[in-house]
Amino acid sequence: xxxxxxxxxxxxxxxxxxxxxxxEEVEVxxxxxxxxxxxxxxxxxxxxxxxxxQQMQTADVFETLExxxxxxxxxxxxxxxxxxxxxxxxxxxxxxxxIDGVTQNFEKYRAGTGxxxxxxxxxxxxxxxxxxxxxxGAGYLGGVVQMETKDARDYLEDRKxxxxxxxxxxxxxxxxxxxxxxxxxxxxxxxxxxxxxQRKTNDLTRxxxxxxxxxxxxxxSFLFKTESYTVDGITSYSFRTSQDEGIExxxxxxxxxxxxxxxxxxxxEAHSLRFQQKKTNWDLDIVLGYIDKFLTEQRxxxxxxxxxxxxxxxxxxxxxWNFNIKNVxxxxxxxxxxxxxxxxxxxxxxxxxxxxxxxxxxxYKPQPSGVKDTKAxxxxxxxxxxxxxxxxxxxxxxxxxxxxxxxxINRSKLRFGDKKIRFNQTTPSFGIDKDFGNLTLFxxxxxxxxxxxxxxxxxxxxxxxxxxxxxxxLTGLGICGSFEEVLVPVSPDDYTSIFxxxxxxxxxxxxxxxxxxxxxxxxxxxxxxxxxESGTREVGILNDFEIIGGGALSTKITYFDIDTKYxxxxxxxxxxxxxxxxxxxxxxxxxxxIKYAYQSLIFSVNYSxxxxxxxxxxxxxxxxxxxxxxxxxxxxxxxxxxxxxxxPYDLQMGAxxxxxxxxxxxxxxxxxxGVADAVYKRVSGYGVLNIFTRWTLNExxxxxxxxxxxxxxxxxxxxxxxxxSIGNVAAGRDVRIAGSYDF
Numbered sequence: 001x002x003x004x005x006x007x008x009x010x011x012x013x014x015x016x017x018x019x020x021x022x023x024e025e026v027e028v029x030x031x032x033x034x035x036x037x038x039x040x041x042x043x044x045x046x047x048x049x050x051x052x053x054q055q056m057q058t059a060d061v062f063e064t065l066e067x068x069x070x071x072x073x074x075x076x077x078x079x080x081x082x083x084x085x086x087x088x089x090x091x092x093x094x095x096x097x098x099i100d101g102v103t104q105n106f107e108k109y110r111a112g113t114g115x116x117x118x119x120x121x122x123x124x125x126x127x128x129x130x131x132x133x134x135x136x137g138a139g140y141l142g143g144v145v146q147m148e149t150k151d152a153r154d155y156l157e158d159r160k161x162x163x164x165x166x167x168x169x170x171x172x173x174x175x176x177x178x179x180x181x182x183x184x185x186x187x188x189x190x191x192x193x194x195x196x197x198q199r200k201t202n203d204l205t206r207x208x209x210x211x212x213x214x215x216x217x218x219x220x221s222f223l224f225k226t227e228s229y230t231v232d233g234i235t236s237y238s239f240r241t242s243q244d245e246g247i248e249x250x251x252x253x254x255x256x257x258x259x260x261x262x263x264x265x266x267x268x269e270a271h272s273l274r275f276q277q278k279k280t281n282w283d284l285d286i287v288l289g290y291i292d293k294f295l296t297e298q299r300x301x302x303x304x305x306x307x308x309x310x311x312x313x314x315x316x317x318x319x320x321w322n323f324n325i326k327n328v329x330x331x332x333x334x335x336x337x338x339x340x341x342x343x344x345x346x347x348x349x350x351x352x353x354x355x356x357x358x359x360x361x362x363x364y365k366p367q368p369s370g371v372k373d374t375k376a377x378x379x380x381x382x383x384x385x386x387x388x389x390x391x392x393x394x395x396x397x398x399x400x401x402x403x404x405x406x407x408x409i410n411r412s413k414l415r416f417g418d419k420k421i422r423f424n425q426t427t428p429s430f431g432i433d434k435d436f437g438n439l440t441l442f443x444x445x446x447x448x449x450x451x452x453x454x455x456x457x458x459x460x461x462x463x464x465x466x467x468x469x470x471x472x473x474l475t476g477l478g479i480c481g482s483f484e485e486v487l488v489p490v491s492p493d494d495y496t497s498i499f500x501x502x503x504x505x506x507x508x509x510x511x512x513x514x515x516x517x518x519x520x521x522x523x524x525x526x527x528x529x530x531x532x533e534s535g536t537r538e539v540g541i542l543n544d545f546e547i548i549g550g551g552a553l554s555t556k557i558t559y560f561d562i563d564t565k566y567x568x569x570x571x572x573x574x575x576x577x578x579x580x581x582x583x584x585x586x587x588x589x590x591x592x593x594i595k596y597a598y599q600s601l602i603f604s605v606n607y608s609x610x611x612x613x614x615x616x617x618x619x620x621x622x623x624x625x626x627x628x629x630x631x632x633x634x635x636x637x638x639x640x641x642x643x644x645x646x647x648p649y650d651l652q653m654g655a656x657x658x659x660x661x662x663x664x665x666x667x668x669x670x671x672x673x674g675v676a677d678a679v680y681k682r683v684s685g686y687g688v689l690n691i692f693t694r695w696t697l698n699e700x701x702x703x704x705x706x707x708x709x710x711x712x713x714x715x716x717x718x719x720x721x722x723x724x725s726i727g728n729v730a731a732g733r734d735v736r737i738a739g740s741y742d743f
Contacts (some may be wrong), residue, residue, distance in 0.1 A: 032189070033234040033278055034153065035100075035227075037126045037146050042433055042442050044070065044129040044143075044538060044558055044591065050154065053119050055654070055692045056706050057168055057736040059175070059199065059217070061147065064119050067638065067656055069591045069606040070129045072631040077204055077215050077731065078248065079116050080266070086129050087562065088587055088610050088630045089142030093450060096140040099147045100238050100272035102289030102322045103137070103347055116242055116268065117147065118197045118221040120166070120179050124148040129591075130446070130536045130560055134378045134393035134429055135326055135341050141450050141534050141564065149238055151225055152183035152191035155742075160185045168704075168738030172731055173216065175201040177738070189230055195223040207714040207732035214247045214261055233277045240270040247300060263304050264297040281330045285343075289322035314364055317352040338383040345376045351454060352404060369404035370454035380429075391431035391444075399423050399451055399531075403458045411523055421457060421527045425449045440542040445535065452529040452568055460524055480525040480571070528571060528579050534564040551598030561588035562612075570616045570675075580617075583675075587612030587627060600642035609633045618676040625675045626664055632685060633661040650696035659687045660715075686715030688730075700742045708734040 570583020
């Protein structure tokens with residue numbers, strides 16, 4: 001099983017990679033520096049390589065990670081509607097997603113995480129759960145998903161030039177898959193890779209044979225990557241682009257019938273420029289990244305193949321800039337060995353939302369245009385003395401958020417004297433572990449926060465928003481319109497005489513002066529919100545065993561509890577008019593990972609369990625209820641074997657089993673839905689069996705066969721979407737065939 005953590009030898013700062021074939025492929029370049037994701041085996045983290053990514057021939061990276069402990073996939077059936085949930089944190093910005101060191105997250109109502117990279121382009125994916133390193137980023141409560149795209153050295157081996165063609169077919173949705181990869185080493189230390197992927201499907205099919213209407217996907221992806229490297233330095237540039245269009249539900253994350261279908265077109269370009277230098281006692285790592293994503297959608301009533309310019313169109317432009325510098329100093333000759341990591345990070349996320357109607361382009365206020373600017377400094381220190389290791393980290397983030405809508409900018413200046421909402425956050429971390437040889441004990445504590453969304457800050461409250469089109473049910477997502485407000489400017493149009501107007505202006509000014517706390521709530525929420533904060537504690541034990549008769553057994557057990565305060569859904573105004581964010585959550589659980597390896601046989605088991613509750617104030621009373629959408633307790637079983645050690649054939653085969661317990665899920669759909677609105681329904685448990693095989697006929701030709709949902713089991717995904725449904729039903733049995741040929 002390639003999805004549970006591979007407990008290899010080595011201890012501090014060890015990298016973990018479960019794919020032995022990847023290690024073999026890079027031996028030719030062992031003396032040259034490579035970009036690889038680093039995972040310390042003491043962390044609550046898992047990493048998978050090329051073989052694990054390709055074994056189930058998945059259509060997206062979400063399905064690739066379904067066997068990772070502590071991680072579940074939420075949302076809809078298609079890639080655009082899916083999102084990662086780590087330890088029950090499943091909102092779009094609860095999990096930080098990075099590809100080639102560049103942040104990918106974006107904010108779109110009723111959509112998923114927005115990570116649409118083709119798995120064929122990836123060589124590594126790592127999942128970090130809970131409290132992560134202060135150097136990885138901040139503003140995310142659940143954890144981090146990091147991905148690294150392929151480079152030419154993943155293919156070249158001892159060649160200077162080559163090409164690989166891969167084709168595949170899936171029976172469930174009649175998918176046709178084509179991939180072409182060309183790679184070259186034109187000069188020593190400089191390589192090039194080009195990869196183009198096309199994926200076309202019909203509608204997915206339920207286990208009972210019924211189609212999921214408008215679930216077809218037409219995707220095209222392209223990757224160009226070049227690297228220049230020496231023994232101690234590497235410079236890398238990667239460019240990715242993808243396109244997708246077709247009719248889809250407006251609501252991509254559920255089966256809710258509250259919204260209509262849309263014709264949607266998505267175009268994305270991503271750039272990553274990186275430089276890394278590794279010397280004996282110091283490292284330098286620099287990342288500069290930019291993502292340009294453009295989305296166009298239009299409500300439709302029937303089958304169409306293009307936009308109708310006479311009907312309203314919504315446009316969303318996303319621009320994300322990243323700049324990171326990290327320096328590492330190691331002192332290994334002193335009695336106490338220590339490593340200092342420090343650096344700066346900056347991210348700018350911009351969304352422009354427009355609506356074109358009757359030839360006029362205007363601001364789309366329900367999902368307002370806005371910018372989130374973050375700058376951070378961090379310091380992370382790891383010290384080792386004999387068998388003890390201590391980790392201390394601290395991070396300081398400086399946030400500014402502002403609207404790009406002139407109307408909201410003017411209102412912001414009236415309320416705050418500035419168009420920007422600013423706040424700073426400090427997040428410390430601490431870890432300690434003790435190595436007893438084959439047994440290691442560890443404990444960690446870390447703090448994290450999540451900033452409010454641009455939509456939560458600036459979307460107009462419903463009673464202030466106007467519906468520009470009767471067919472568009474989305475008006476305003478803000479919730480502060482029900483609070484007492486005094487800052488809505490007095491307009492002479494509301495008064496019949498000039499004297500009444502002047503009296504109203506006087507009363508307005510006096511009330512604003514006497515009751516400044518009332519200035520917090522009116523047209524939009526603004527700085528009423530404060531960041532959501534959490535603290536994570538983890539303790540655990542890691543064991544390595546040598547089995548008599550051969551083989552190695554590794555086990556890891558981690559207990560965690562997470563306290564969250566100032567939940568973003570808990571805004572509350574008391575009888576005195578004071579506004580607070582008193583909501584809190586408590587979640588706790590444990591994760592167990594077991595792996596046994598004997599020659600070319602690998603057996604693995606992992607188990608995840610999560611419990612918890614949330615508390616809010618409603619009409620002056622404290623209300624406690626269950627978590628909104630907790631994952632079901634889950635047991636994953638895996639087996640893989642390479643039969644070339646026992647037969648004349650280079651044949652690998654394996655199976656994955658996923659057993660998920662039933663759970664109660666809150667069905668309310670609002671972006672600010674709280675405990676008082678909760679409507680729970682039970683999502684039934686289920687079991688799924690997947691099998692896979694790979695046959696390498698010779699050095700050039702290999703074939704893959706996998707069957708997803710072998711027993712054609714009907715089960716429901718994350719429950720969401722109101723009383724009309726508990727959740728999307730997963731797709732039925734899918735036989736997947738692929739072949740690749742190297743030239």
